[in-house]
Amino acid sequence: xxxxxxxxxxxxxxxxxxxxxxxxxxxxxxxxxxxxxxxxxxxxxxxxxxxxxxxxxxxxxxxxxxxxxxxxxxxxxxxxxxxxxxxxxxxxxxxxxxxxxxxxxxxxxxxxxxxxxxxxxxxxxxxxxxxxxxxxxxxxxxxxxxxxxxxxxxxxxxxxxxxxxxxxxxxxxxxxxxxxxxxxxxxxxxxxxxxxxxxxxxxxxxxxxxxxxxxxxxxxxxxxxxxxxxxxxxxxx
Numbered sequence: 001x002x003x004x005x006x007x008x009x010x011x012x013x014x015x016x017x018x019x020x021x022x023x024x025x026x027x028x029x030x031x032x033x034x035x036x037x038x039x040x041x042x043x044x045x046x047x048x049x050x051x052x053x054x055x056x057x058x059x060x061x062x063x064x065x066x067x068x069x070x071x072x073x074x075x076x077x078x079x080x081x082x083x084x085x086x087x088x089x090x091x092x093x094x095x096x097x098x099x100x101x102x103x104x105x106x107x108x109x110x111x112x113x114x115x116x117x118x119x120x121x122x123x124x125x126x127x128x129x130x131x132x133x134x135x136x137x138x139x140x141x142x143x144x145x146x147x148x149x150x151x152x153x154x155x156x157x158x159x160x161x162x163x164x165x166x167x168x169x170x171x172x173x174x175x176x177x178x179x180x181x182x183x184x185x186x187x188x189x190x191x192x193x194x195x196x197x198x199x200x201x202x203x204x205x206x207x208x209x210x211x212x213x214x215x216x217x218x219x220x221x222x223x224x225x226x227x228x229x230x231x232x233x234x235x236x237x
Contacts, residue, residue, distance in 0.1 A: 008098025009105070016068075016106055026064055027110050030056045031117050037180060038122055049124045051207070053114055054134075055179035058203045060110050061138060065145025066170050068103050070153035100146065107138055129209075137206035140215070144198045147222035154229035173197045 016022055034056050042048030111134055118124045126134075152166050176183065176194035184191035194200045201212040 005098055005101070009101040010098075012099045012102035013105055016102055022068065026060060026068070026106060027113060030060050030110055030114050033059075034114055034117055035121060038118075042122075046122070046124045049118055049122045050126070051182075052180060053118045053124070054203060054206045055177075057111055057114055057134065058137070058141065058177070058199055058206060059174060059179050060114075061107065061141035061202065062145045062170060062173060062199055064103055064107055065142050066149035066152070066166055069100060069146045070149030070151070071166070072099065073150065073153065100142075103146075104138070104142060107142060111138065133206050133209045136209070137202050140205060140219070141198075141202040144202070144215070144218045144222065147226050148198070148218070150226045151222050151229060154226060173199045176200075178203055 034053055037052055038049050042052060115126055115134075118126075148169070149166065152169060155165070173194075176190050176197060177199040178184070178191075178194065179199065183194055195212075196214055198215065198218040201215045201218075204210045204212060
């Protein structure tokens with residue numbers, strides 16, 4: 001089974017790196033944001049560069065989770081692939097696990113590139129403890145946002161309305177978060193909303209290793225909702 005998982009992860013990763021748009025938004029775009037925002041707002045502030053770097057990583061976690069897993073599995077349904085996958089000589093879950101692992105690998109590549117950019121462009125290095133916080137935040141964040149994306153995709157699996165809904169949720173989470181600047185210093189009401197959504201607690205793990213209890217809701221509810229929605233789908237196509 002390990003061999004099956006390894007091959008599935010390998011081929012899913014190959015598919016990913018051959019998609020220029022996906023590689024740009026998950027790798028080049030975060031680096032672009034870090035350099036541009038860093039040069040404008042934080043060239044002389046190592047504290048802000050670290051704040052911005054972790055915010056860009058948090059943004060990428062949310063983007064990869066919501067757009068690179070849920071919609072892909074929905075495409076399998078729309079193209080009738082799930083029907084054939086169920087007849088493969090191994091459990092279909094191994095294929096999905098390979099998809100998720102390939103995204104974890106691509107996400108860690110992004111984290112490494114962003115951290116190296118912060119070091120070579122701005123001279124900001126991260127400590128061993130901060131690396132552990134990043135790893136911790138990446139795994140929890142990708143889990144939460146992957147199941148959130150899956151749930152949104154399967155809410156209306158028979159039509160295309162989930163794309164607009166996913167965008168609304170993603171940008172709502174992003175623009176109420178402390179990803180690029182501390183929202184609480186400008187508007188406490190928006191900050192309170194952001195604190196109830198999943199990105200701010202993930203950022204707090206990455207930056208300070210603080211676990212907020214609101215994350216328990218986001219760790220439990222989206223997987224349960226997805227499980228319920230998945231069981232309701234009839235794969236007859």
